[in-house]
Amino acid sequence: MHPITAIEITASIIFVIVIFVIAVLLPDKIRKISLITAGSITVLLLVFFAVRPYWLDYQVSKRTEQLNQYLEVKYPGEEWEISRQAGRQYNPYHLEVRFSNEKDWIYIYSVIDAENIHQSVWGVPGAMAPSDGKHYELYPLEK
Template sequence: MHPITVIEIMISTIFVAGLFIIAFLLPYRMRKKSIITVSFITLLLLLFFAVRPFWIDYQVSLKTEKLNQYLEENYPGEVWEIRRQVGRQYNPYHLKVTFENEKDWTYTYYVGDDQICQTVWSPPDGMGPIDGKHFEYSGCK
């Protein structure tokens, strides 16, 4: 598990434990409703941490398909490989593309809801970005 996720879970646990302590210290007539409310908040947090990785993977699969369609339109007849960087420190919607006819180059595309744009490129030593066959200077807006 990534350290950021561990920190998020620890903070959520401390928050919920604090809410339970406060709920138990409330007067008897308010205690039952407050414990039910805190239990509901706990359930929502557990659901959030359980569903979030699957939701991100689902969104990435949709974005990958969208990027595939974009590349087929702009570079017909070419072969490429799309991969993503794994880890919480990387944006899951930044997808790395390596074209077969340009193996030393890696292009990173941002795939948003309404736009696809090339944001980063990794050329071989001694070459600039404009030397790449697939370099796009459109920029994200």
Template sequence: MKNLKGEILLHPITAIETTVSIIFVIVTFIISLLLPKKIRKLSFIIGALLLMLLLLYFTIRPFWVDYQVSKKMELLNQYLRVKYPHQEWAISRQEGRQYNPHHLEVEFENEKGWKYTYLIVNEKNICQSIWTPPEGKLPEEGKHFESNHCE
């Protein structure tokens, strides 16, 4: 998220995850200070390992999600090529932590104003989950409306 000045802000979910993780690591280190001397060193090692794992998680996670989204886009493109062979479309994803990265929006060239959201579970299980028609239209009126449900 960015504010009006272009500064990057943490999404509330990320802020909560980070805060809880920091508190958990601090509590782990405080508890290790209170433990007897012979197991204090082991508890510090466990706390440091926990800290490193959390840092690794928060560093790698965005790249892992982007990788997964790129794979899902490939699968959706293959699915659409088979389902709608002579048509063109644009695939996008809703940005932000609150949106499911496995949901991708498709807008077809020959149906402007309509957005179809696809859920990609795996290569054999791709389905439309959300339809966004223009105002005053019903989803069933869309040229690319599919009523199949994911399993």
């Protein structure tokens, strides 16, 4: 389990425990409603942590297809391999692209939606500059 996930789950557990303790300490008149509310929040958190990995996988597969279509238009006739970055990322929609005619280069594309795709990071071999790459794209700061 990734440390970020462990921190999120730990914080959620502490939050649920605090809510249940508060619910138990409330007066009898509203204790039942507060326990039902605390239980509902617990179920929602469990569903969130159970569904999130599948939702992210679905979104990444959709954005991988969008990136593939973008690259087919931008670089017709070339071959590439798209993959997710290893480990958990703060932004799972950053996808690695390796072109077959530039083996040592890694281009990381940020895929927001089909209309907003741009290179955000470059993995260059040796002491080369990103602009030396055949597939280097300068992202305009203002559109």
